Amino acid sequence: MARAATTADAFNAVAEPRRREILDLLADGERPVNDLVRRLGLAQPQVSKHLRVLREVGAVDVRDHGRQRVYRLNGDALRPIHDWVKGYERFWSERFERLDAVLDELKKEEGDGGDE
Amino acid sequence: MARAATTADAFNAVAEPRRREILDLLADGERPVNDLVRRLGLAQPQVSKHLRVLREVGAVDVRDHGRQRVYRLNGDALRPIHDWVKGYERFWSERFERLDAVLDELKKEEGDGGDE
DNA sequence: TTGATACATTCCTGTATGGGAATATGATTC
DNA sequence: GAATCATATTCCCATACAGGAATGTATCAA
Numbered sequence: 001m002a003r004a005a006t007t008a009d010a011f012n013a014v015a016e017p018r019r020r021e022i023l024d025l026l027a028d029g030e031r032p033v034n035d036l037v038r039r040l041g042l043a044q045p046q047v048s049k050h051l052r053v054l055r056e057v058g059a060v061d062v063r064d065h066g067r068q069r070v071y072r073l074n075g076d077a078l079r080p081i082h083d084w085v086k087g088y089e090r091f092w093s094e095r096f097e098r099l100d101a102v103l104d105e106l107k108k109e110e111g112d113g114g115d116e
Numbered sequence: 117m118a119r120a121a122t123t124a125d126a127f128n129a130v131a132e133p134r135r136r137e138i139l140d141l142l143a144d145g146e147r148p149v150n151d152l153v154r155r156l157g158l159a160q161p162q163v164s165k166h167l168r169v170l171r172e173v174g175a176v177d178v179r180d181h182g183r184q185r186v187y188r189l190n191g192d193a194l195r196p197i198h199d200w201v202k203g204y205e206r207f208w209s210e211r212f213e214r215l216d217a218v219l220d221e222l223k224k225e226e227g228d229g230g231d232e
Numbered sequence: 233t234t235g236a237t238a239c240a241t242t243c244c245t246g247t248a249t250g251g252g253a254a255t256a257t258g259a260t261t262c
Numbered sequence: 263g264a265a266t267c268a269t270a271t272t273c274c275c276a277t278a279c280a281g282g283a284a285t286g287t288a289t290c291a292a
Contacts, residue, residue: 004133014127016119020200023204024203033270045272046250049270067258067267067269068267078207088139091190092194117249119249119250132279132280149238150238160238182290183288183289184237235292237288244283249275250275250277251274253274255273256271260266262266
């Protein structure tokens with residue numbers, strides 16, 4: 001088996017820096033393709049191709065507006081990434097390390113009452 | 117140009133589900149390879165290869181212990197992912213959406229300062 | 233030394249990329 | 263209908279994977 005398709009999920013789609021740039025631009029509001037082309041300094045076909053990947057993983061939506069196609073961010077698609085990486089906050093944040101310690105303390109003190 | 121190497125950065129390394137699993141396991145504490153092999157149900161060479169990728173992007177560290185090699189998570193490497201995706205929280209959190217609305221209001225009230 | 237254990241590396245292969253270039257499609261205007 | 267603008271798709275190609283199988287390397291045991 002080869003590497004998973006870029007369209008396999010948000011993780012793969014977002015591994016490409018250009019696609020993250022596109023999402024970053026769309027985070028400020030919807031934009032037609034030519035607008036993205038200008039701001040990215042990429043050729044139009046490559047932008048369209050990146051947008052296709054983002055569309056396939058649900059990270060963007062399209063809307064027709066005359067002869068333009070207006071792309072809009074769909075942040076929900078990024079949530080799995082956020083949720084996964086959030087579990088690692090405690091490994092770099094002192095604040096969270098200490099929070100962790102506090103929670104451990106509380107758990108211990110609470111003793112036997114808790115579920116999950 | 118082809119797709120970026122999996123070792124290009126944490127985003128690419130973590131796009132592979134198996135590697136995320138490995139990190140998840142190491143989040144509970146350091147482990148030797150054979151331990152990971154058992155828990156993942158993968159062949160040993162594939163696990164070693166995944167670990168190599170994770171090592172190259174700095175997501176794990178190794179330590180020799182007798183004939184075993186003990187791998188440990190290095191969460192710092194995941195921080196760029198966290199920082200990037202964190203900017204999108206407002207797109208799925210109602211709390212943040214409302215904050216956004218408030219900020220838009222403020223911007224509008226501030227009046228005529230805008231370009232574009 | 234021999235054998236076994238624990239990992240890492242190499243070779244092979246089908247598959248999929250991302251960019252460049254060219255072309256196709258669709259809407260708008262004249 | 264022709265010319266044009268805005269996007270999408272296709273073709274070409276060098277590159278790089280991920281898994282399977284086989285092999286290399288270091289450590290420990292007897």
